[in-house]
Amino acid sequence: MKVKEVADLVGISVRTLHHYDEIGLLTPDETTEAGYRLYSDDNLETLQQILFFKELGFPLKKIKEIINSPSFDRREALKLHRKMLVEKRTRLDKMISTIDKTIEHKKGAIQMTNKEKFEGFDFSQNPYEKEARERWGDEAVDRSNAKLKSMTEEERKALGDRMNEIYRNLADLRDTSPESEEAQAAIKEWYDFLNSDSGNHYSLEAFKGLGQMYVDDERFTKNIDQFGEGLSRFMRDAMAVYADKNKE
Known part of the structure; x- marks a missing residue:
């Protein structure tokens, strides 16, 4: 064909x-x-x-x-696809049911408990964690997890708000040169945030590599570009400039 x-x-x-x-x-x-x-x-x-x-x-x-792995087996891969898709369908069915119940609750037709309002949501497992461990090692991920677990709910919310604020600030600058003073000041805030608040420590080289991943990995690109089309590419370029300029 x-x-x-x-x-x-x-x-x-x-x-x-x-x-x-x-x-x-x-x-x-x-x-x-x-x-x-x-x-x-x-x-x-x-x-x-x-x-x-x-x-x-x-x-x-x-x-x-x-x-491309020599050990790749198409039949086994199909079994894995099916298992994962069934799990995904089950979770989505629960969320759809929760939406339907919430609509009826808003109409006053039924009453929902607070627990019922969140059925189907599952944040107990991070889908990126296994890959993160492969990329950066157990120590870095465990350190980050320990940092988050030690925070109160309010502190975690504040951390998320701060992260979104940095993303929005960078999104406003994405049509400027990544080498500009404003862009470099904004990307420094991102570097400082990752190193001071996430429980990790990124070397300048690792920071530059992380920026490249924002473009290479479609999941990162999709999440970051929600703040503005092309933001992932802008961040990659600004992070590379920052890393190169600040090398000892």
């Missing part, structure tokens, strides 16, 4: 398929002399796997590592 046919079949853009090819995530089995990409049935199966992983929040870089 040609790239346009695959795009129409799956419901994704031709540009996305080209990007997957460029980063080595999904390379078509054949390319004609005229340069047309031709996808085999095996390519389509791989694409299905990629999209399942993507639906579950895996970044493209991680998906590439998984499917």
Whole structure:
């Protein structure tokens, strides 16, 4: 199948398929002399796997590592996809039920307890924690978790408010040069926040690498760009400038 046919079949853009090819995530089995990409049935199966992983929040870089691993087993991967999607569906069903009950509660048709108002929400596990441990090690994550657990609810809320304030300030500057004094002052606030309030200590090099992750990891990009389109890229560039300028 040609790239346009695959795009129409799956419901994704031709540009996305080209990007997957460029980063080595999904390379078509054949390319004609005229340069047309031709996808085999095996390519389509791989694409299905990629999209399942993507639906579950895996970044493209991680998906590439998984499917290119010598130990990767498609059948086992499908079983894992199913298990995770069923868990996700169960949680979403609970949240939908909570919404329906809340609507009836607002109408005065039923009464809800405070506990019932939050059924379906589950913050007991951080979906990024395993990957964070792989990237930065157990000590850094445990230190951060210990810092958060030691805080009162009010302190945690204040921490979140401060973080959002920094994001909004940076979002207002995202159309300026990342090298400008204002941008560098704002990104210094982010560096200081991470090192003083999160329980971590980022070296300048680690800070620069973290900025790159904001762009490489789609989950970070999506969350950060909620404050303004392109904010993740601006922060990456400003963090790189800050790290380079402040090296001893």
